Amino acid sequence: MILSYYPGCTLKTKAQDLDLYARKSAEVLGVTMEELEEWQCCGAVYPMASDEIATKLSAVRALENAKEKGQDLLTLCSACHHVIKRVNHDMQTNADMQMKVNNYLQLDEPYTGETKVVHYLEMLRDLVGFDKIKEKVVNPLKGKKIAAYYGCLLLRPSDVLQFDNPENPSIMEDFIRSIGATPVETPYRNECCGGYVSMENKKLAQKKVDLIISSAMEKGAEMIITACPLCMYNLDANSTEHKLPIVYFTELLAEALGVK
Amino acid sequence: MSLNEETKKEYKPLIVAFCCNWCSYAGADLAGSSRLTYPTDVKIIRVPCSCRVNPLFVLRAFQRGADGVIIAGCHPGDCHYTSGNYFARRRMTLLFSMLDYLGIERERTRVEWISAAEGVKFSTTMNEFAKTIHELGENKKLRDLRCEE
């Protein structure tokens, strides 16, 4: 199985672990991640205004590149996934956007949302299958109680992202089970960590993070996993009361598969 | 007619809508009582069921200068006469592909399922259809020249 891969800026710098272990694990699982030869930053936030075109172009270019190779586009960072999937949805459904973007890009054949965007977790669930992961695990994380933190960007708006039940998701819990650990459900797993507003209002981020971590601890979690570098940062750097290890889910996967 | 000398110059399409008595005609009534507008181009003929629409009626309409024909009936499974709309669907599929072959564009003919509770759907369907026909312009095919003024 070969997929085009869009890593994103943060995975090349501060979140190298997220990327590195994803690649190592994919190898074990028989998935080839072909990094796009050329890609630019997705912009990290989806531009909601109807007159924003230029800020969506980098996502379209990535999508177009994958289309040319006839491959699905794999994403890993929650923010990149959110932006690219929503832009792709625009390109499928918004005629005005289609026209403007294609007029600008002057492609041989207009891009109208043909590429399928797949998050690494979706790949694990839908393309590889958690059962298969179970088979490949050599180092099961038995007895480890892990809380999944989804954040916002993977789940909402659910009608576009179609990732999982936005209020009661299960994909990360299923993942945790597949590597032999015990999932711990926390009620704040799909509530915001403070996001980029931590640059502006650290207090807000601290409040949100404290709530998330204390609730996870109350439920007995020993660690929290995430797919988003910004969530990772907030949960790690902005907690004031308690500390829990915050880990990228790919790192645990690699550990369980014995390639860490 | 003198009433309309001025507006006559602008192209006004003529659309014949066959509506079944139980669903779509009632849907049109609901569109009316909800004051949901659609162009005057649409003229409705009441039939007991969409299966009462003989392909001859459609041909005749085009011969006599209609620019579009729409047949509206109950949703599949909801026909007042159990199965009439299924007959209509089959007959019209066949007829429309034949008309297409004769040069009457596929967009000029349509079958829609509109229930008695779907006033909004009736009006949006008619607006859409009228717009499509307006864009296609006058239908010249199949016209009985003896009917021309």
Place this chain on the structure above:
Amino acid sequence: MQKIGVFICHCGTNIAATVDVEAVTEAIKNEPGVVYAANYQYMCSENGQALIKNAIAEYGLTGVVVCSCSPRMHEATFRKAAQEAGLNPYMVEIANIREHCSWIHKDKVEATEKAIILARAAIAKVHLNAPLISGQSDVTKRALVIGGGIAGIQTALDIAEAGFEVDIVEKSPTIGGKMAQLDKTFPTLDCAACILTPKMVDAKSNDKITLYTYSEVESVKGFVGNFEVSIRKKARYVNTDLCTGCGECTTKCPSRKAKSEFNMGLMNRGAIYIPFAQAIPNVATIDPQYCIHMKTGKCGLCEKVCSAHAIDFKQQDEIVEQKYGAIVMATGFNLINLDQFDEFGYSKYPDVVTSLEFERLMNAAGPTEGTLLRPSNHEHPHTLVFVQCVGSRDTSGCGKPYCSKICCMYTAKHAMLVRDKYPDTEVYVFYIDVRTPGKNFDEFYRRAVEQYGVHYIKGMVGKVTDKDGKLIVQGSDLLENKQLKIEADMVVLAAAVEPDPSARSVASMLTASIDTNDFMTEAHAKLRPVESPTAGIFLSGMAQGPKDIPETVSQASACAAKVIGLLAKDHLVNNPCVAQSNELRCNGCSNCEKVCPYGAISYIEKEVNDHGVREVRRIAQVNEAVCQGCGACTVTCPSGAMDLKGFSTNQIMAEVDAICR
């Protein structure tokens, strides 16, 4: 050539404001065949009708065109007027210039032009009209009520009271429906069981009423006055004639995995069970999905303990065929599934319950025997939060677009009952609007606030989480402009109502129309609210739309009155707009026979005289009492022999020509 009179209605200003009625009158005056044309303010009024009658007499009219509102509204009125003046009623045609013209167009010139065209089409049609004589058919003097909740029971009792036989088909093992599950009823706080169970007993003991419980309608054929219905009596694996309802088997049954439907899954029941103590009929039913004997062949304990020898593991479903004159849809409602509303934590927290589950938790016959306890730990709750409009008034696709109508009142009831029984509790109600239109309803709600001190909060809950065994309800208080986080012990969700899932399939069998929310459509929203547009089908209770018990009972009785009105007739006048075969043109191909959904067409050998040639041919014959006039046969007929009276090929062609002129 017909002598046609055209009558144009102003409908006050409904038509006249957008259509120049004078111009229409002028324009059609000179149409061929039109000998008289007039307009009047209200054609449907007595004076308007007199105008028509006088003109028929004075000008010897042979056809009448009324340009007015929809024929679905007043066609019958004008036909009757014509008949009174001695004209065959089917010589009247309506041009719909209100719903299809004046109400939807703005430009007076264009609307007037369209009205003239519609009038011309009607005139063209009348030219080809022929007098039609209606046949008659008999009425089977027996009614079927589908659904045995309070709506169905009330309708059946009223019909039986008038002396007609009536059968109730109920899919669960007992009648009683949702009302049997309720604790108290608003606005008087009567106990639901106290007022319902006597009616259930009446239904059982009334010799005009036959109960088919644990049964479903399998198929429906026929038409008003003459429905043929087959009813599947599902196997109970218990001989109901022998079962005494002692309940010995239900207590001994070792299978305890099945969720009790009556108690909303809050407790389990045996595989053999009687839904509740007052069930009618009071007999046991075996649930084959959970019965150990039926799955493994072992156990059979119930058979051993039954002194009446009523257990019959070999029982089969039974099909009952019955004829009816009228059918009542009383299929009722359910609460919506809350999978789409996990922000309220329903699937996660046992202490988040629906309002119907709450009824059971408050009910003396419920799982906690009337003591309100938290389902999670069986402790007494101190803080309760009620959330209204969960899934109602929701256009996002997760819920239902309509107001469920009953939640405001039952939530006030719940809040009041909790405060009354447990004065140490704090009760919060999150509301968007409090809707209390009904006799003594607003007074009731105000009592909850003023007398019982229930905290009503204008706002909505956004998320329910938990902390240290408490539920944290995060919501907005719009009047205080605050976000609240209430530490609660229980959360009660007023989930939206929806028609029972069986409604759609039953409605399809009855060919009765249903709206986009699966509620039954009325023949007229205001004037014929308990009848379906399909003749002989009547609507009772929630199947037609959300309503509370007082309203359901009134509607059920209204429905019964309509059914009685139908059953009281010995004969029904048939629709004369039926198919007719031209025997000289018929080629005997049988195509029409195959498409007819009613089996109204048969083939006979008949001697015909075809231009002097006498021969015996196989030709189609229409049974006019059975034909419903859909016209499927007319289009399928390759030789053009089949035609539909009132909507003949020539008539519709003439309309097409008139419109396309």
Place this chain on the structure above:
Amino acid sequence: MDKFLQEQILRMSGVNTRKCMKCGKCSGTCPAYDEMEYHPHQFVAMVESGDIDALMQSNSIWTCLSCFACVERCPRSVEPANLIEAVRLAVIRQQNANHLKAQEIPENLEEKLPQQAIVSAFRKYSK
């Protein structure tokens, strides 16, 4: 009441404020509620009534986390977050109105701060 601005906001956001039934679920759900001067439901009401200047001057537009909880849970599909984004854009598209200026970034830099945070904030707060 600023008609022009109001139309601009509505066009950019694609929101139909009239769909709002004032239930307050957006504000009941908002994780940044306590930090805001105007709350999500007020955003909708204020845009509807044309009271946009007050919104543009409020800190609330910088506090919205774009977490889409209000969008996801709104029973009428009103999308308050889109409105807030449109107002924010109306502010930063003015001359010299960037909320976060490039020269301010170095002082905010922390060892662990991911690029994603800087890019997001820059996209949200500056043109």
